[in-house]
Amino acid sequence: MKLSASITDLAELMRGEIAAGEKAVTAAVKHAGNGLRDDWRGQITRAGLGHRVARTIRSETYPKTRDSLNAAAMVWSRAPVILEAHDTGPLIRSADGFWLAIPTEAAGKSLRGGRITPGEWERRTGLRLRFIYRRSGPSLLIAEARLSKKCRAVRSRSKTGRGLTSVPIFLLVPQVRLSKRLDLERPAEAALAALPAAIARRWSGIT
Template identity: 55%
Template sequence: MRLKAAIVGRLDEAMRREVDGGEKAVGSALQSVALGLKADLREQVRAAGLGDRLGRTWRSETYPRRGAALSGAALVWSKAPKLIRAHDTGPVIRSPNGFWLAIPLPAAGKSGLTASGGKQRITPGAWERRTGLKLRFVYRRNGPSLLVVDNARIGRSGLAAANVSRRKGIVSTRLAGRQTVPIFLLVPQVRLRKRLDVEGAGRAWAARVPGLISEAWPQ
């Protein structure tokens, strides 16, 4: 018995069609991975309570940008890498000048305003300038030390304010309702809680690449 095998059609054309199919499959798989990973990372940021604005800093790109190739690549990155890295690694934060870190308490408010109307991190000095009140240092042996304001009151908004009353242009100090209000906690350092898992999401999507290529490659 003799068996004979023969190629039907031109071999170079068949190989070219196979390569074309592979290039398109790789491009399709990498596009799916890039978009899927970007969506997952944006959702991680939102689920961590870090806001849509930070989530939208994630971007994606596939290479080559034009055409197709068997050696393509996908890139996903953030336009706010320092913020993402901080919430991904949970670093220890210390004051750059070796002093205390001042953490605003609810009575301090969340942020200050710049001259152009933008937001900036509230500091003890900025808080004093904004309110006209003086802060006093309170050392505590068994807990974080404090910066407090004396003879103040808590307004309806929950913020500390001067304990004065204004009636018909007359400003007078209130005798009732005066209290000492904690404004800042003072700590030597803080550790951010790890809220994101960027590497885990990347590994999960990378593991899907072979299957996605196989699905998109014409049989």
């Protein structure tokens, strides 16, 4: 018994196999990219950085409009500086070499969002800050103020100074280490390691 196959049949078979491979590679790469994106978003939310920062994580598969054996996925953030800081836990020092001013609850929040600065606090309240040096523990910037019901330091309306007290507004430290709250590299390495098996499953028709 003789078996034979034409060149046309072989060429068609190869085209079909390549098409299946392109589809498998693209699907696996896209799934890995989306999975990594979702992992990073979950980490950011659990770390307390908020959904707004989590939504800065994006993923895209290339080529965008067709399947390819050379498909690639890119996962990135639109807020890379914020994420890098929480991923590496850097040591932060003052830019001018003096103190880092950390606002207390009495300082309130900045009108521009984020942490309020000593200069903004003085402009907003009309009160002056006074430096208190301490050998042990952080030094202080304090103000003679009244505490509101929300525990914010405000100007006293009393002509006699009733209710005034020395309120710590800022803690002063030479440096601070930001705690590491994210681990972005580990899931990226896991996604890369799992990719060959994911491609093989799709190429062989196993989902």
